[in-house]
Amino acid sequence: MTQIYFDYNAGAPLRPAVRDILRGFASAGALNPSSIHREGQRARRALERAREQVAALIGAKPNQIVFTSGGTESNNLAIFGTTKGRASRRAIVSSTIEHSSITAPLGELERSGYQIVRIEPNAEGVIDPLALLGSIDRKVALISIGLANSEIGTVQALESIAERSRAAGASFHIDAAQAAGRIAVNVATLGCDLMTVSAHKLGAPAGAGALFVRAPGLIAAQMQGGPQEKGLRGGTPNLLGAICFGAAADEARANLEVEALRLRGLVNRLYDSLAARIPGLRRNGSVDRSLPNTLNLTFPDTLGEMMLIGLDLEGVCVSMGSACAAGAVEPSHVLIGIGRTEAQARSSIRISLGWTTTGEEIERGAEIIARVWRRVVRVSGLQASRAEAAAEIGARP
Amino acid sequence: MSRRVVVAMSGGVDSSVAAAILREQGYDVIGMAMRLAPDASPHAGGGGSCCSAEDFEDARRVAELMGFPFYVIDLRQEFKRTVIDYFVKEYSSGRTPNPCAMCNREVKFDRLWERALALEADYVATGHYARVARDAKGGWRLWRARDAWKDQSYFLFNLSSDDLARTLFPLGDMTKQEVRQRARQLGLRNADKTESQEICFVQASDYADFVAARVESGAVGAGAIVDTAGRELGRHEGIHRFTVGQRRGLGIASAEALFVREIRAANREVVAVPKRQLLAKGLFASQVRMVNPLLAGQADLSVQVKIRSRHPGIAATLSTFAAGCGGLRAEVKFLAEFPAVTPGQACVFYDGNEVLGGGFIDAPMAVS
Numbered sequence: 001m002t003q004i005y006f007d008y009n010a011g012a013p014l015r016p017a018v019r020d021i022l023r024g025f026a027s028a029g030a031l032n033p034s035s036i037h038r039e040g041q042r043a044r045r046a047l048e049r050a051r052e053q054v055a056a057l058i059g060a061k062p063n064q065i066v067f068t069s070g071g072t073e074s075n076n077l078a079i080f081g082t083t084k085g086r087a088s089r090r091a092i093v094s095s096t097i098e099h100s101s102i103t104a105p106l107g108e109l110e111r112s113g114y115q116i117v118r119i120e121p122n123a124e125g126v127i128d129p130l131a132l133l134g135s136i137d138r139k140v141a142l143i144s145i146g147l148a149n150s151e152i153g154t155v156q157a158l159e160s161i162a163e164r165s166r167a168a169g170a171s172f173h174i175d176a177a178q179a180a181g182r183i184a185v186n187v188a189t190l191g192c193d194l195m196t197v198s199a200h201k202l203g204a205p206a207g208a209g210a211l212f213v214r215a216p217g218l219i220a221a222q223m224q225g226g227p228q229e230k231g232l233r234g235g236t237p238n239l240l241g242a243i244c245f246g247a248a249a250d251e252a253r254a255n256l257e258v259e260a261l262r263l264r265g266l267v268n269r270l271y272d273s274l275a276a277r278i279p280g281l282r283r284n285g286s287v288d289r290s291l292p293n294t295l296n297l298t299f300p301d302t303l304g305e306m307m308l309i310g311l312d313l314e315g316v317c318v319s320m321g322s323a324c325a326a327g328a329v330e331p332s333h334v335l336i337g338i339g340r341t342e343a344q345a346r347s348s349i350r351i352s353l354g355w356t357t358t359g360e361e362i363e364r365g366a367e368i369i370a371r372v373w374r375r376v377v378r379v380s381g382l383q384a385s386r387a388e389a390a391a392e393i394g395a396r397p
Numbered sequence: 398m399s400r401r402v403v404v405a406m407s408g409g410v411d412s413s414v415a416a417a418i419l420r421e422q423g424y425d426v427i428g429m430a431m432r433l434a435p436d437a438s439p440h441a442g443g444g445g446s447c448c449s450a451e452d453f454e455d456a457r458r459v460a461e462l463m464g465f466p467f468y469v470i471d472l473r474q475e476f477k478r479t480v481i482d483y484f485v486k487e488y489s490s491g492r493t494p495n496p497c498a499m500c501n502r503e504v505k506f507d508r509l510w511e512r513a514l515a516l517e518a519d520y521v522a523t524g525h526y527a528r529v530a531r532d533a534k535g536g537w538r539l540w541r542a543r544d545a546w547k548d549q550s551y552f553l554f555n556l557s558s559d560d561l562a563r564t565l566f567p568l569g570d571m572t573k574q575e576v577r578q579r580a581r582q583l584g585l586r587n588a589d590k591t592e593s594q595e596i597c598f599v600q601a602s603d604y605a606d607f608v609a610a611r612v613e614s615g616a617v618g619a620g621a622i623v624d625t626a627g628r629e630l631g632r633h634e635g636i637h638r639f640t641v642g643q644r645r646g647l648g649i650a651s652a653e654a655l656f657v658r659e660i661r662a663a664n665r666e667v668v669a670v671p672k673r674q675l676l677a678k679g680l681f682a683s684q685v686r687m688v689n690p691l692l693a694g695q696a697d698l699s700v701q702v703k704i705r706s707r708h709p710g711i712a713a714t715l716s717t718f719a720a721g722c723g724g725l726r727a728e729v730k731f732l733a734e735f736p737a738v739t740p741g742q743a744c745v746f747y748d749g750n751e752v753l754g755g756g757f758i759d760a761p762m763a764v765s
Contacts (some may be wrong), residue, residue, distance in 0.1 A: 309516065
């Protein structure tokens with residue numbers, strides 16, 4: 001059974017350049033870039049080169065990049081690092097469809113007395129920039145919006161936000177963990193003060209990320225310990241993670257537009273092929289404003305959980321919602337946020353493609369997905385098909 | 398291609414060994430853990446019960462060790478609707494529920510089978526101690542486990558012949574000791590894990606608060622403890638705290654020990670009597686199912702009837718009657734009078750080691 005990996009938004013397979021680095025790592029020397037000796041200096045050069053590569057991915061200057069342990073830490077640093085230094089401002093503007101590494105810190109601030117304004121997107125997941133602009137006033141410490149939604153792929157139009165944010169004296173944070181490396185992302189065009197990027201969405205190992213910080217002084221450190229990362233993130237840097245992150249960023253950037261076109265073509269082919277086989281199939285998120293690689297689908301009369309398992313048994317990796325601690329799937333708050341019912345959210349799956357995806361996989365994947373859907377819809381449509389299931393059980397030899 | 402079986406796994410030693418045995422026998426095993434209890438339960442994350450992330454991790458390790466896929470499915474909504482709501486409703490109606498029997502009927506062998514079908518499985522399996530066998534005419538029947546102490550057939554009476562045809566109980570011929578031994582041989586780290594005895598979604602000591610928090614205020618409130626003539630003997634703090642046959646918690650000083658004979662939910666009265674007045678000469682049951690459909694509607698079958706799980710069984714005669722909508726009710730006459738017939742509990746009919754069927758007790762048959 002040849003596996004088909006359709007879950008790039010959860011994490012991409014390691015890129016060739018990254019694999020080369022990891023193979024070479026076995027014979028590498030010591031890896032502390034803070035050491036004074038020559039080994040340490042070599043490590044430092046490698047770290048700074050990685051910083052240049054990550055900066056280039058989002059059009060930043062290298063000295064604006066703070067390496068972290070990943071997107072979650074970057075988002076926490078952006079939020080708590082901003083509020084810590086600006087106690088007089090007690091409001092934050094965000095949306096109802098953000099990643100849990102945004103919603104959880106905001107929830108904590110809310111419990112401690114902050115006012116959190118959560119803008120609701122339209123049914124395609126698009127947040128109206130005017131609604132955002134309308135909520136920015138001088139009480140606002142931070143505006144935090146995801147550039148591309150990890151579950152439905154919708155890309156927001158955020159170019160108009162920075163000016164108002166600056167005028168109001170607020171900080172503007174963009175979570176670009178899902179967007180960077182998939183579409184062109186530029187901190188200058190977007191004008192943001194803070195931006196989150198993550199390594200493992202690009203094809204480097206998980207455990208590395210970065211926060212773009214426009215100017216020192218915008219945030220206060222959360223991780224105390226040493227002078228590393230300009231004092232904004234103490235602790236010995238994850239050098240190997242940063243080097244892999246840099247290499248993956250380089251590969252993603254070099255190929256960005258061609259790859260985006262190719263993936264968009266594959267996504268459309270997959271959707272057309274599935275829609276032809278599955279009457280009533282519904283695509284979630286905006287078609288016009290979408291990541292090139294993401295396809296979120298609501299299947300009629302089914303249970304996404306069982307499709308996920310059925311597909312895994314056939315070698316197709318997809319995902320839905322988020323997994324709880326025990327490993328069960330929770331219905332997606334993003335789908336609920338764009339107005340889907342809980343039943344619809346429970347019958348939706350996310351397909352996300354990437355650099356290894358081939359046209360042959362799209363054809364084969366479509367056929368398997370349609371087959372598994374037919375199998376599941378027959379029995380586990382929790383409402384209508386129960387009677388059908390009973391009939392089938394009766395007919396068994 | 399080998400036959401596919403979905404094994405319900407809790408992370409406990411029984412279901413782990415059941416899955417491992419089927420895998421060794423060459424089945425195409427899919428391990429499946431069910432998330433049942435609501436998050437806010439006092440047991441969430443606690444040891445000794447099922448459904449915690451830690452327990453599922455044990456199940457996942459067994460799957461890895463034995464080389465079969467493992468998934469966690471979310472049945473919390475179904476469990477709440479069919480088991481927790483039932484549990485609360487029974488207590489607030491003065492009855493003593495049997496959530497495990499209800500869960501087996503509604504969740505484990507129904508919802509799980511639907512999911513197994515969606516994966517084109519041929520069977521579902523569990524770590525229950527019970528046996529499935531065909532009778533002379535080829536019908537599938539349920540039998541007690543070989544290990545009489547562990548036997549769980551009482552909780553499985555609701556399985557029909559059709560259900561049994563697609564059900565595997567790999568532990569039915571093993572003793573608990575043998576199962577633990579097998580777990581150690583297989584290198585399972587949960588080989589010596591303690592048994593879960595209590596109801597999985599609430600601790601025995603907390604169940605009264607659990608019920609009170611889930612009913613409209615007043616539904617299970619305080620009331621009188623009375624004797625059979627209606628004289629008030631004392632007060633109680635809620636009918637859901639009592640079970641027919643219970644002695645503790647009445648708090649009444651009297652020459653003779655008193656026991657709960659009846660719970661009258663409508664006026665929140667608990668009737669307390671001396672032990673000899675607990676006797677019944679039989680019982681009435683509803684929601685009755687017979688494993689062999691040919692036995693439905695028959696009169697005066699000689700059976701042994703079990704009226705609670707730890708109970709040796711009483712000799713009785715069983716008559717079943719159609720009760721509309723395809724359902725059955727039953728009248729069971731004990732050969733000798735027997736105390737503490739508890740409404741809400743399952744009554745299960747045996748012929749020797751074979752389970753003929755069962756139902757839920759509605760009322761004792763009074764001694765005339």
